[in-house]
Amino acid sequence: MSATIIDGKAFAADIRSRVAEQVAALKTDHGITPGLAVVLVGSDAASEVYVRSKGRMTVEVGMESFEHRLPEETSEADLLALIAQLNADPAVHGILVQLPLPGHMNSDAVINAIDPTKDVDGFHISNVGLLGTGQKAMVPCTPLGCLMMLREHLGDMSGKEAIVIGRSNIVGKPMAHLLLGESCTVSIAHSRTKDIADVVRRADIVVAAVGRPKMIKGDWIKPGATVIDVGINRVEAEGGKTRLVGDVDFDAAREVAGAITPVPGGVGPMTIACLLANTLTAACRANGLPEPEGLTV
Numbered sequence: 001m002s003a004t005i006i007d008g009k010a011f012a013a014d015i016r017s018r019v020a021e022q023v024a025a026l027k028t029d030h031g032i033t034p035g036l037a038v039v040l041v042g043s044d045a046a047s048e049v050y051v052r053s054k055g056r057m058t059v060e061v062g063m064e065s066f067e068h069r070l071p072e073e074t075s076e077a078d079l080l081a082l083i084a085q086l087n088a089d090p091a092v093h094g095i096l097v098q099l100p101l102p103g104h105m106n107s108d109a110v111i112n113a114i115d116p117t118k119d120v121d122g123f124h125i126s127n128v129g130l131l132g133t134g135q136k137a138m139v140p141c142t143p144l145g146c147l148m149m150l151r152e153h154l155g156d157m158s159g160k161e162a163i164v165i166g167r168s169n170i171v172g173k174p175m176a177h178l179l180l181g182e183s184c185t186v187s188i189a190h191s192r193t194k195d196i197a198d199v200v201r202r203a204d205i206v207v208a209a210v211g212r213p214k215m216i217k218g219d220w221i222k223p224g225a226t227v228i229d230v231g232i233n234r235v236e237a238e239g240g241k242t243r244l245v246g247d248v249d250f251d252a253a254r255e256v257a258g259a260i261t262p263v264p265g266g267v268g269p270m271t272i273a274c275l276l277a278n279t280l281t282a283a284c285r286a287n288g289l290p291e292p293e294g295l296t297v
C-alpha cells in the first residue's frame with residue numbers, strides 16, 4: 001500500500017490566499033497594510049533564493065515587503081541599529097533576520113534584540129517562553145506549518161505517539177511543544193539516541209528535522225504512520241546537477257507510511273506561508289484587532 005502524499009505546495013497556496021483575503025479586509029476596514037522586513041547579512045546563494053521568494057510572496061498577498069541586504073562584514077552594532085530602527089517603524093509588523101548570521105555575530109543577541117511582538121520567526125526568548133508555557137506566542141514558521149499539515153491530515157492527535165527527530169531551537173524543540181499541545185505522547189530523538197530505529201518504529205507521527213539526507217529509512221516507519229519531512233538537503237545528482245532530498249528515504253518510506261510529505265513541495269512552502277500568516281497575526285495584534293481565523297495555533 002502506498003502512502004497519501006501530503007501536498008504542502010497546494011496547502012501553502014491555500015493559506016496564502018486566505019492571508020491575502022484577510023490582508024485585503026484589513027486594508028479596506030482599517031487602512032492597515034501589514035509589512036514584513038527581511039534582513040539578509042552576506043550573500044549565501046541559497047539564502048538569496050529564499051529571500052527572493054519570501055519577498056515575492058509577501059507582495060502577492062498584498063503586504064509590504066522591506067528587504068535589507070547588508071554586507072558580510074557588517075558589524076553587530078550596525079545590525080542592532082537596523083533592528084532598533086525596524087522595531088520603531090510602525091509600517092513594519094514583522095521582522096525576520098535570515099539565519100545563519102556570519103560567524104562574528106552573536107545570533108542570540110541579535111534575535112533577542114527584535115521586538116518580540118514583531119518576531120515572526122518566533123525565535124526570541126520571550127516567544128520561546130510563551131510557547132513553552134502554553135501561552136499565546138509567535139510560533140516558529142516551520143513547526144507551525146508542520147502542525148497545520150498534521151491537523152489537516154489527522155484531526156485529533158490526542159494520545160498518539162509522536163517522535164521529533166532533531167533537537168534544534170528552530171524546529172525540533174518548538175515542534176515538540178506544539179505536539180504536546182495536541183496531547184500527543186512526545187519523544188525527541190537526536191544524534192545520541194540509542195536504537196533510534198526502534199524508537200521511531202513506535203511512533204504514529206514522525207517529524208524528521210535532522211538535516212541529514214535520507215537518514216530515516218523505510219523500515220524505521222510504523223505501518224500507517226504520518227511522516228513529516230522537514231529536511232531540505234541539496235545533494236549531487238547525475239550529470240553534475242544537484243537536487244533536493246529530505247531527511248527521510250522517501251521512496252522506501254512511502255511504501256509503509258499512511259501519509260508523507262514530499263521534498264520539495266512539502267514543509268518548505270508551508271514555512272513561507274506561515275511566515276506570511278504570522279505577519280498578518282502580528283499586524284492584527286499590534287492594532288488590537290482579533291486574531292486572523294484559522295491561521296494561528
Ligand SMILES: Nc1nc(=O)c2c([nH]1)NC[C@@H]1CN(c3ccc(C(=O)N[C@@H](CCC(=O)O)C(=O)O)cc3)C=[N+]21
Nearest residue numbers: 050096097098099100121232264265266268269271272
Ligand atoms: N530566520 C530564518 N527563518 C527561516 O525560516 C529560515 C532562515 N532564517 N534561514 C534559511 C531557512 C531555510 N528556509 C526555507 C524556507 C522555504 C523553503 C522552500 O520553500 N523550499 C522549497 C524548494 C526551494 C528550492 O527549490 O530551493 C520546497 O521545499 O519545496 C526552503 C527553505 C527558511 N529558513
Ligand SMILES: [Mg+2]
Nearest residue numbers: 166167190191
Ligand atoms: Mg541533532
